[in-house]
Amino acid sequence: MANSRYEYVKGFELDDRILPNIWVVVRIDGKGFHKFAKAHDFEKPNDVNALNLMNHAAVTVMEEFRDIVLSYGQSDEYSFIFRREADVYKRRAAKILSYVTSLFTSSYVYNWNVWFPNKKLEYAPSFDGRIVLYPTDQNLRDYLSWRQADVHINNLYNTVFWNLVLKGGMTNQQAENELRGTFSADKNEILFSKFGINYNTIDPMFRKGTILLRKRTQIPNLPNVKRQLIIPLYEDMIRDKFWKEHAEILGKYL
Amino acid sequence: MANSRYEYVKGFELDDRILPNIWVVVRIDGKGFHKFAKAHDFEKPNDVNALNLMNHAAVTVMEEFRDIVLSYGQSDEYSFIFRREADVYKRRAAKILSYVTSLFTSSYVYNWNVWFPNKKLEYAPSFDGRIVLYPTDQNLRDYLSWRQADVHINNLYNTVFWNLVLKGGMTNQQAENELRGTFSADKNEILFSKFGINYNTIDPMFRKGTILLRKRTQIPNLPNVKRQLIIPLYEDMIRDKFWKEHAEILGKYL
């Protein structure tokens, strides 16, 4: 049986190479994670183990793709920033997108028990992904600022909301009414006056999201041994300070 | 902190809608499954549990995407055929591709223990995917014929090869030399004369791959109850017979 007669169908696969010299962002999002969080009793407003599991999966992706210079995660989403010159899989868009999404998903399911040793994974969770291209460094920074501002807005809201519900005894509807039309300052005030919480002292992972960078790091207990490791940071990416301290991100070489 | 200042970056997400009225094939492939098979001692030439796990994951995908009319799997690859009119996620290519790949991966890892209850999953496996469009029914049939002819060629070769090695006591190199330049008839003859194996009686899942179709099926032990179920078939898709018997695949409505 000759296969050659049908091989012409390979010709329908079109080239989807990404433009050279441009920031490539792969962002993945949990599918139906509102329901997934409920089914697995995630803590409100933030479940530290669920976030650590996201970070764990993101590290798996970064270990595989050396061209990722920064990853940024919050809630059920993660963004992977490939350096401009990345040549992995000849920059084929579908290949990169599908592989990143698959590897992230696989690591998330595989490592569930590491972070939830006493909780059964009820069903197979999934993520979707997209590729977005940013021509300039400023565009890239604005993208990351957009995602980080999003964390701030959502997390402040959720923190107050769940304190009103869980500690304040309000129904969801009552808490929603209470918060309608409030500004950041109002929400900070509610948190402090009603619950004695200073928002700025909350776990920075909740407030800032998680930034993963590659850094030459001293190996503990091994004097003089340094390795390039992927480390988590919970810093402000909106201001210039971050970009000065980690100048290698926008630099041409790591 | 206003988010609006950065929201312009959303404008960099471009429309990737798939052309209407065309067969959409999503094919996923295992990444490094040669190594993965070795690490998990998959049986040679075919590991029935590994194939069933692939089929299990494919069923998960079909249950989610009602627009998939046929799936076809072999070895570490699976093709999902979306009907021409599919409007899922407004036909956005990246969304469909990433979600299918993610869901398949997730189900594969999640259900590992179902098929390998006594074997530890050593690391997180992954898949990549691609989308290919076929304008005509004939193109689609030729695509599936291409994949199925591929199964035949590979499986016949592998069956003889591993019999020569595992039962015939040859080294891999000796088996390779023995098979160089042989035709199908020669391979069938070796199988029969040396090992008493009639190739055509081998498990059809190995010889034909697995076709998944939706069929109204009588529910066992429930007289008069029929449901649309996803069922596996191991038939020849190259000849017309299959397409006549399952005319709903190319028909406009299931």
Added chain:
Amino acid sequence: MANSRYEYVKGFELDDRILPNIWVVVRIDGKGFHKFAKAHDFEKPNDVNALNLMNHAAVTVMEEFRDIVLSYGQSDEYSFIFRREADVYKRRAAKILSYVTSLFTSSYVYNWNVWFPNKKLEYAPSFDGRIVLYPTDQNLRDYLSWRQADVHINNLYNTVFWNLVLKGGMTNQQAENELRGTFSADKNEILFSKFGINYNTIDPMFRKGTILLRKRTQIPNLPNVKRQLIIPLYEDMIRDKFWKEHAEILGKYL
């Protein structure tokens, strides 16, 4: 001076090959032809010379692109249908689109004097173009039906409108009011009762648009000499009759 240092910029040219085995339609439209028609005193509602000039330019395009099996023009637009298997310029979309549009434009300007020997071309007219792909023969027929139904609707309206204005002495506004809410039958009736015009006897080029086909044709005055010529037809493409009489269009070979 070495050029090689800059040649990397060629790598930014991406592949834009069109999917195989699909109908490729290039449609071009006049830019600002309302103003252009006015500036050149085109006759209302139809200027036969202006239409012939469009047809002339379309023939130039068809002579260059042997893969065009049918062209269809009306008003200031023209559609060129490339056969499914066309391999011209390796199906590169930008190449095909820009060359067709350029050649049409060039021929339009070049041949202006053929059709308007006593009228100066006041300025350089231009066209824009687009490529649209149609997977099935039915889609292609529906595309052409769409364009031809458009001719009918517009031409019937324009014919009555300009008769009301030019012969009936109405202002544009009065004619517009007269026609508001009328159906085809009403318009036919106005034409007949007020101006003695039977719409169906009007020049079919105005009513049906112009179809250009390649046909083996007897050369006048040369008995027994037949050549493949590009000939104009003014037939109904909506009904089946046309497609039966010109079965070669949808056939694989001309």
Added chain:
Amino acid sequence: MANSRYEYVKGFELDDRILPNIWVVVRIDGKGFHKFAKAHDFEKPNDVNALNLMNHAAVTVMEEFRDIVLSYGQSDEYSFIFRREADVYKRRAAKILSYVTSLFTSSYVYNWNVWFPNKKLEYAPSFDGRIVLYPTDQNLRDYLSWRQADVHINNLYNTVFWNLVLKGGMTNQQAENELRGTFSADKNEILFSKFGINYNTIDPMFRKGTILLRKRTQIPNLPNVKRQLIIPLYEDMIRDKFWKEHAEILGKYL
């Protein structure tokens, strides 16, 4: 006759919007201009009228597209640089590409007689075009350097070649042999020693190509009246000097 039944075919027109904030280069090339030049007896190695006609057509394009900040022409090609923020036709690629190519072609044919008042245009010439995107200013500069280095290489060769043929009495083949393996310095030497020509004194339009920029310019004979005009320059774009003197090109605002 309802048109609505067929209107679904509009849904096959896909979005082809260009990524925001990126340099958009439209480059057009003459189709078969070797033959065209021969058919119209263009002077060798450069025909000043033919180049002026190209420039004339390019000015027509720039007058229409205010977003073009620089155009660069040589031989039978022209590049149009749209500023990063250009929003013309909502950045639809096919629209921009086809319209630029059409307008250039139209102006070329329309103005033929301005530059060749005594020469009949023998047939309708045409151009094809492409769009290339460049993410950074450096990429754009390298693109223009690439084209300008190309002019230098070709023009120096052609200048020597045609002097050897036209003044030196060589056949084309002899001139080709004479030049094989020579470097720039050799070619300059041949020009000077054999024909008394100092290459650097040749018309800069031939040596550098034509750059078109928009400049506020004093209107002749109208003291104190300045207008933004499109003016031709024949400068070196490879060195920094040009970009410093015309800083508005890479600046955000004109």
